[in-house]
Amino acid sequence: MKTEIIEKDTLDFLYDRAKFIRLETVRLVDIAKSGHYTSVFSCAEVFSALYYRILNIDPNNPDWTDRDRFVLSKGHAAIGLYPVLAELGYFPKEWLDSYTRVGSPLGDHPDMRKVPGIDFSSGSLGHGLSVSVGMALGGRIDDRDFKVYCMLGDGELNEGQIWEAAMSAGNFKLSNLIAIVDRNQMSLDGFTEDIMPVNPIDEKFKAFGWNTYEVDGHDIKSLLETFQHVEEHKNEKPTVIIAHTLKGKGVKGMELNNDWHLGYLSEADRKRVEEEILHASNK
């Protein structure tokens, strides 16, 4: 990506796609009768920025060797990613209507064996960063200049394997690896800082030899500027972007409400939530 002025039209478009991600999540949960609303709502802007602006990908050629990789280590947010992949043309939009129904390729957690555009299966937390280390190493061995983006949950940072991966990425100087922590403040049982604190996140990664950035994860302009900055200031280190977000962002009754880690909205409730998402102002 080249340095460029970020146009208002671009931002409007990306915010609109974030809304689309939230609305589609609500729709797909309705099909499944169960789903992760709030874990997607926190990272909708990051999904939008990555898939509609940042990632160097070709939906017509999902296995393209030089594509950027995206590993959704917090696999339970897949429900927000499927509509994006369908819209970009990775698979027919009709697949979405089969979400979680028996035999569907689209389950609550993403499956690389079934879904074009999913670079790696996830669902068991803690694996994704190690997988991304491997992808980044592979790219470097073959002298390819693709980047590997890995989205981690903040609760996921409890997993020990994350820190093994962080140590190795620093050691191998994986400048082509960019981790994004969706710092939505909560895991299933409550606030991360109450259950098993993860702060300070930046200092931990720094200690393992990473570049660290902190950004408002709902501010698309800041997100794009951060990705640009990473590109322009490339050094010999892997990079982590800590995206400060709200679990459940966009629906007031769900924001920082861990009861809604999983849930289902019947028709009347769905309507009012859809209204709230539709009429939210950008940022």
Added chain:
Amino acid sequence: MQVINKEAHEAFDNNLHPGSWNISINARLGEEAVSGEVLADIAQDRDDVIVLTADLMFSNRMSDFAKVHPNKFFNFGISEQNMVAAAAGLATTGKKPYVASFASFLALLCCEQIRTSVAYPKLPVRILAHHAGMTMGFYGTSHHALEDLSILRSMADMTIICPSDRTQIRAALESTVDYDGPIYFRLGRGREPLVYEDGIPEFKVGKAIKVREGNDMTIITNGLTLAASVDAADQLKEEGISVQVLDMHTIKPFDEDAVKQAVKETGRIMTVEEHSVIGGIGSCVAEILADNGLTCKFGRHGVYDEYALIGPPKDLYKHYQLDAKGVANKVKEFFK
């Protein structure tokens, strides 16, 4: 940044229409997930019972324990391997630690911790592996545990118990607090139909329970598939096929005598399990038959060396013929 808008939460939740649910509403549906409650009762009389979980206290209802015994409860966050090894450490200090998480994460993610730090030192760690089999439905392969029995069974000194309903969970937990060595409890998702409505007079580790009498064949099953097998036997009875059902609630040590008896009584055995047919209850029975040179008509029913489809559990049971109708069909095929 941690500003909770309680008013917005309350306004939202209080205005929910029928059909909508969230975690706190859903937790009330898992009324068969009684381990937390049972352990809370047990811990009233003793100080050594400790409960650990990994960011799933509402999914597994260990919150029921935490409420009563906050000082004997530790939430390890999302760090299962750390939790299991810490349980081993606790056990060396004389405690009886119960670790609870999804079966897939305990049996597979923590496999090595369980073998080397728990089973090899023969520590009394109790592993509550809930949401086993394909009860996680459309959450997919990462959350399914169709291999856990096969893995755990090959560990020396491991005891494996698969209770089927809330009555049996209580009986199994209450009778094993002081049992020697580690125990793996294979549990469902808390919505299991009640099989033992009238209680279990005598629950004994390693002793199968005959739940239905019959002459034509024996179904050997347990846990997640017991209710379906019992229903199938009842249906088949009306169609003139007399099926005996054995609840093999303990996978290890396995009740060899019950198998030998079943061969003698019915001459036909079919195993039914929500597990891969490789390494589970079917394999156990096959080994006993082979080891003892017993001949009888024998079949294994379960998941046939594949990763289960994505889908709601009810649909998956239908697809894999693990519901009552499916089991009955398999029995009829068996007789062809």
